[in-house]
Amino acid sequence: MFYESTRGNYQPLPSAGAIKLGIAPDGGLFVPTEKVTFSMADISAMAGLGYQDRAAKILQSFLTDFTGEELARCINGAYNEISFDHPDVAPLVDLDEGLSVLELWHGPTCAFKDMALQILPHFLVQSMGKTGEDAGILILVATSGDTGKAALEGFKDVPRTAIVVFYPEEGVSEVQRLQMVTQEGKNVGVVAVRGNFDDTQSGVKEIFGDPGMAETALKYGYKFSSANSINWGRLVPQIVYYFSAYADLLKRGRLKVGEPVNFVVPTGNFGNILAGFYARQMGLPVNRLICAANDNNVLTDFIRTGIYDRNRAFKRTISPSMDILISSNLERLLFELTGHDAPRVRQWMADLKEHGRYEVDSTTRDMIQELFWSDFASDEETLVSIKQNYNQYKYVVDTHTAVGLHVYRKYRESTGDKFLTIVLSTASPFKFNASVTRALLGEDNTNDKDEFALLQMLADFSDLPVPPGLRALDRRPVRHKVVVDRDNMREAVIDFLRAGDCN
Ligand SMILES: *Cc1c(COP(=O)(O)O)cnc(C)c1O
DSSP, rough: EEETTSOOOSSEEEEHHHHHHSTTTTTTOOESSOOOOHHHHHHHHGGSSSSHHHHHHHHHHHHHHHHHHHHHHHHHHHSSTTOOSSSSSOOOEEEETTTEEEEEEOOSSSBTHHHHHTTTTHHHHHHHTTTTOEEEEEEEEEEEHHHHHHHHHHHHOOOTTEEEEETTTTOOOOHHHHHHTOOOTTTTTEEEESSHHHHHHHHHHHHHHHHHHHHHHHHHTTEEEETTTTSSSHHHHHHHHHEEEEEHHHHHHHSOOTTOOOEEESSSSSSHHHHHHHHHHHHHOOEEEEEEOOOOOOOHHHHSSSSSEESOOOOOOOOOOGGSSSTTTHHHHHHHHHHOOHHHHHHHHHHHHHHHEEEEEHHHHHHHHHHEEEEEEOHHHHHHHHHHHHHSOOOOOOOHHHHHHHHHHHHHHHHHOOOOEEEEEOGGGGGGHHHHHHHHHHHHHTOOHHHHHHHHHHHHHHHHOOOGGGTTTTGGGGOOOOOGGGGHHHHHHHHHHTTTTTO
16 A cells, blocks of 8 residues: 655655655645455454454554554554553443444543554654664654643653654643643653644644755754654544444444444544544445534534635634644545545645635535534533533533534434434543533632642542543643744754754
């Protein structure tokens, strides 16, 4: 299997090469050149397997240049009982006859990013060996909160890698910030940027595209790579849990083989839901992929109209990991739906860069509307959703999952579709405890408390333990204090290399 760039100006590479580079040098994203298909027999056989073996089947079909033994090493290094606090890794919780929730937050940082970022460093180390790479890999990450910590945890002290994470100074929760600035490890850097997530992400993209920066890094023995969701090595492990959820439903007798399901995905950068698209393309019986957005509802508008327009005010919401106006992974979907038409994708991306807007042709729009459905939740609706789900199911969800559950209800009401639906739960409620406790216990009982008091209140209220990654965060030493302007991100990387923290 080879991987080609969505912009069409780079030679196809085996997966090890694509994973090592992260982003294609022509500015595009790597996608598989061929389709992978699973038969219904393959899918039902997964019902009898554990998460690790399900992962092996899916990953082997895409990463064909990895041996079974290499993949097993990656899988066992990532999805083990030390890193994940649930034996199913991604457990499926049935709430009622038509609704299940797929919990993707049992990893070390309590958010779904762990599903990919626990395994990506293992893929990278293997890929470096396979491509005969002498240089070390320097990972640069732009994060709206969850990716940063998950990447730091995944890469800390992994030999021949180093990582610098940039986060928007005002764009992350206090718990998210403390998780990052207290990060331990010899090869890690964390930098706050004065700006929002899109500023931070475009700053990182510029560094990746700057030959001078590449030259500087190489002087210190490093080549850049990306752990953002544009790296194929992050996307492919996410395909696994769509199959795994379906296999669990078969195993429980909640579905007949071949019966379609819907997935609702709280969406930001379009990485998670794109993995669902690939799962469907591979033969998983998926009826609709439901894209749940918050007030930054660019994607809802796009799915409804075929017009992608980022020219609007950026809003800070209580589901900050979805506060995104440029969803990078959408480019992969467009490439797939146009039958790998790189010139067309290039034009749309040029329009986006120049005018902040593009409009797809009606054929592409119709295909999108057949596969996807979308709506969004305001902050107010998100809080109501948390309370309502607790009242109805005694089930506590975080703000992002609450957006998903709100949109799930909207979908049922407006379409009458009766297929079993799986809502992807993308974070532990403890990670966004300030909003969750406000929704459950009321403004009056919570507004004078700090996030750490609220963690305990949530534990008491829900009878769930505070996850280990969030305990005693406020008492750990702060190890990373650098704050820079958007235009000084390059210097921050050079300072990191010069300090030799990474060696
Ligand atoms: C990253 C994230 C999302 C958005 O996922 P994308 O793949 O960027 O669409 C949603 N919820 C949480 C909690 C996240 O961390």
